Amino acid sequence: xxxxxxxxxxxxxxxxxxxxxxxxxxxxxxxxxxxxxxxxxxxxxxxxxxxxxxxxxxxxxxxxxxxxxxxxxxxxxxxxxxxxxxxxxxxxxxxxxxxxxxxxxxxxxxxxxxxxxxxxxxxxxxxxxxxxxxxxxxxxxxxxxxxxxxxxxxxxxxxxxxxxxxxxxxxxxxxxxxxxxxxxxxxxxxxxxxxx
Numbered sequence: 124x125x126x127x128x129x130x131x132x133x134x135x136x137x138x139x140x141x142x143x144x145x146x147x148x149x150x151x152x153x154x155x156x157x158x159x160x161x162x163x164x165x166x167x168x169x170x171x172x173x174x175x176x177x178x179x180x181x182x183x184x185x186x187x188x189x190x191x192x193x194x195x196x197x198x199x200x201x202x203x204x205x206x207x208x209x210x211x212x213x214x215x216x217x218x219x220x221x222x223x224x225x226x227x228x229x230x231x232x233x234x235x236x237x238x239x240x241x242x243x244x245x246x247x248x249x250x251x252x253x254x255x256x257x258x259x260x261x262x263x264x265x266x267x268x269x270x271x272x273x274x275x276x277x278x279x280x281x282x283x284x285x286x287x288x289x290x291x292x293x294x295x296x297x298x299x300x301x302x303x304x305x306x307x308x309x310x311x312x313x314x315x316x317x318x319x
Contacts, residue, residue: 124301127274131281133289134269138253140288144242152207153240155247157200163190166201168307169213173230175306178275183305198224198259202251204231204244211235214248216255222266224252229270236277245287275299 135141147153158165167190170182185193193199198218204211212231218224229248231241252268270289272280285291 125298126301128297128299130271130273130295130297131291132269132271132293132295133281133284134267134292135249135289136267138265140290141246141249141253142286142288143246143250144287145239146243147206147239151238151240153204153211153243155202155204155244157202157251158213161191161194163187163194166190166194169201169203169210170228171305171307172210172232173212174228176233176304177230177277178302178304179228180302180305198255198262200251200255200258202244202248204235204240206235206238206240211238211240212244214244214251216248216252218255218259218262222263224255224265224268226252226268226270230277230280241279242283242286245283249287 167182167185170179173179182190194201196217198216200216201213202216203213210232212235213228214226215228216224217227226248229245231244249268253265256262256264268289269292270284272284
């Protein structure tokens with residue numbers, strides 16, 4: 124059994140295209156921090172916690188050594204959004220040839236979706252893609268930031284990218300094998316919010 128997946132490729136070719144989102148209210152205590160020490164355990168946690176309900180499966184089989192190698196690549200960065208000290212989501216950037224930077228992964232843990240964090244994190248992370256060469260002097264200045272999202276991702280993903288100034292440059296439609304949503308563990312999902 125299979126299902127149809129539409130993949131949209133989007134890009135910015137000018138720093139001026141970026142349209143940042145408003146920051147979440149101060150009482151949410153949201154901050155965004157670069158994870159500067161490569162930690163495969165933490166990166167795998169973010170990957171499974173964010174992507175478990177939207178069929179992120181390509182890295183599930185990676186060994187510890189593969190995570191180390193990936194995270195150690197010059198120009199690869201992970202920026203993490205925290206809400207009151209709890210990881211809420213992340214954006215992973217990867218420098219590529221000729222001044223391109225790919226947003227390889229971006230998303231929020233299910234319990235943090237709809238809390239005005241996603242647009243802010245995406246805008247902040249995209250700005251970090253544009254100034255990546257300032258932190259990696261051997262890299263050329265960023266000329267293009269790009270990504271892809273698909274119909275398996277969250278229902279608001281593409282619209283969020285477009286609101287931040289990304290423009291569609293290619294669409295692909297493929298048939299993918301049907302797969303169970305892996306989740307970080309069976310039955311995982313959002314939990315009801317508790318009073319603060």
